[in-house]
Amino acid sequence: MDTSNREHINSLQDQRPPGSTMLLKEVEGHDLPLSTLHRAFGANRLHHAYLFQGPSGVGKRRSALAMARLLLCLDLQDQAGRREACGDCKSCRRINRFLHDEADAYHPDLHVISRQRDRLGKLAKEIKIAPIRELQSALSLGSFEGGRSIVIIEEVDRLGLSAANALLKTLEEPLPNVHFFLTTNSLNAVLPTIKSRAQSLRFAPLNSQTLYRLLQRYESQPVSYGEDQVYSPLSDAQRESLSQLSGGSLGRALSLWSYGGMDKVESLIQESDRNGGPQDILGALEFAKRFEKATETELALWVHLLRCWYRDALVISHGAQEVSLFFPTYREYTAQRGHQLGAQRLMWRLQALDEAESHMLKRTGSNRKLIMETLCLYLAGFDALNQRPLQLS
Ligand SMILES: [Zn+2]
Structure with a gap:
């Protein structure tokens, strides 16, 4: 982007009324890593690179x-002995727009690198070298405002090999006043050479009370999260169910919510769980087709939901009536199916979900369509025909 263009965008952004895009003053649920960072900042001893690791959608x-x-x-403010961002200066207002996921958010000294989407919205498999090269040349010019430069690289485990090697050089020879914040939800997939050059901070799943509160906030103050997502009002029971189901991930709760609510989730469960008749086999193949174009996140979500539901069925079939369920409003159907399937088949199906998920997560080009068909057939009654756990390899 040339300078005049940048200045034009800057001037447009600066005209926005203060506070209109202000989102959260604080990030909820991560007191431990954030206070570590705050302390280091207060003592002027921030590490030049941090690696935020934890499940996706928790707030990294x-x-x-x-x-x-x-x-x-x-314009840092002193709040109870801590220096805090003011939230309203030119710089803060620009960053608030990133927090809002606004498409044209821009700050000359903040570089956010993540996987790109193609024209059809499909997420690239890896982060290529080009954005790392651009970053390096931007950093070599020094900061635009004369202060610090901040680099955020999301899913640093997704860096392609040459991109990772290029980044490594930058991390090895830290420039003054440049701070790196790298994130990953797959620590094992991060190159050890990158891991060793950044201080790791763990972001745990959010507890369900925090999630419940955050969902309420989204209802009262809807913001876009990703693209084209719609949030219909939730009843207290639905909000409760969402916070339980999402396994501590706000991102997952929001995708579930925008997915069409709990009614749609329940009908998806019913469609996948069958008895193995000839119609059921055809139905299962038809059902699997729905996932041909699904993103990795959607597939993971669906597998997660089914796992929660089969867990409910197992719990009920063992007579544990008092235990809280993921799908409380669905208790009767779940109890009926749990009884029909029996403990062994419920266990097989839970294992089948694990097996399919671990194969889909392998990034070695495993055939997703085939895995989904096999999984759907198994859940549609092949477990009873096979009389053994699903094995995909
Ligand atoms: Zn400020």
Whole structure:
């Protein structure tokens, strides 16, 4: 982007009314890593690179952006002995737009790198070298405002090999006033050479009370999360169910919510769980087709939901009536199916979900369509025909 263009965008952004895009002053549920960062910042001893690791959708990106806002704020405030971003200076207002996921968010000293989407919205498999090269040349010019430069690289485990090697050089020879915040939900997939150059901070799954509160906040103050997502109002029971089901991930709760609500989830369960008759086999293949174009996240979500439901069935079939269920409003159907299938088949199906998930997560080009068909057939009654656990390899 040339300078005049940048200045034009800057001036447009600066005209926005203060506070209109203000989102959260704080990131919820991550007191431990955030206070570690805050302390280091207060003592002027921030490490030049941090690696935020933890499940997806818990707030790693948001935390990195909050840190960027703190480090770039032009008017730091003293709050109870802690220096905090003001939230309203030129720099903070620009970063608030990133927190809002606004498409044209821009800050000259904040570089956010993540996997790109193609024109059809499909996410690239890896982060290529080009954005790393661009980053290196931007950093070599020094910061635009004369202060710090912040780099956020999301899913650092997704860096292609040459991109990772290029980044490594930058991490090995840290430039003054450049701070890196790397995120990953797959720590094992991060190159050890990158891991060893960054201080690792763990972001745990959110507890269900925090999630419940965050969902309420989204209802009262809807913001876009990703693209084209719609959030219909939730009843208290639905909100409760969502916070239980999402396994501590706000991102997952929001995808579930925008997916069409709990009614749709329940009908998906019913469609996948069958008895093995000839119609059921055809139905299962038809059902599997729905996932041909699904993203990795959607597939993981669906597998997760089914796992929760089969777990409910197993719990009920063991007579544990008092235990809280993931699908409380679905108790009767779940009890009936749990009884019909029996403990062994419920266990097989739970294992089948694990097996399919672990194969889909392998990034070696495993045939997703085939895995989904096999899984759907198994859940549609092939477990009874096979009389053994599903094995995909
Ligand atoms: Zn500020």
